[in-house]
Amino acid sequence: MKRIISTFVVIAAALLISGAPTIAEEGMGSSVDKQTLEAAQKDECLLMSRECGDRVDSIVERINHLQREIGRGSDVYSSGELNTLRDKLEEVNKTLDQMLNSSGG
Numbered sequence: 001m002k003r004i005i006s007t008f009v010v011i012a013a014a015l016l017i018s019g020a021p022t023i024a025e026e027g028m029g030s031s032v033d034k035q036t037l038e039a040a041q042k043d044e045c046l047l048m049s050r051e052c053g054d055r056v057d058s059i060v061e062r063i064n065h066l067q068r069e070i071g072r073g074s075d076v077y078s079s080g081e082l083n084t085l086r087d088k089l090e091e092v093n094k095t096l097d098q099m100l101n102s103s104g105g
Helices: 002-027 034-040 059-075 079-103
Strands: none
Touching: 059 079
């Protein structure tokens, strides 16, 4: 009986220790969760017309990305920034049209 109880205590202690980082992570930190923070962040690469080293978009991917960011609206971007994103979308669409027209003839 003592052996069963001591085995149970060891297993219970192991479970508590393995769950401690999860409990600490949930209990500590800011009140704003990570997903909400990421959702509120602006895409500086699109806004500043700069290439970010680890991201290379095709024209179609860039159009989709711009449309997605514009769709996030004024919750994330100011009206000036939204206008900048719309201008960039128009520019990329023109580039795509030029590429399609020049390859066809």
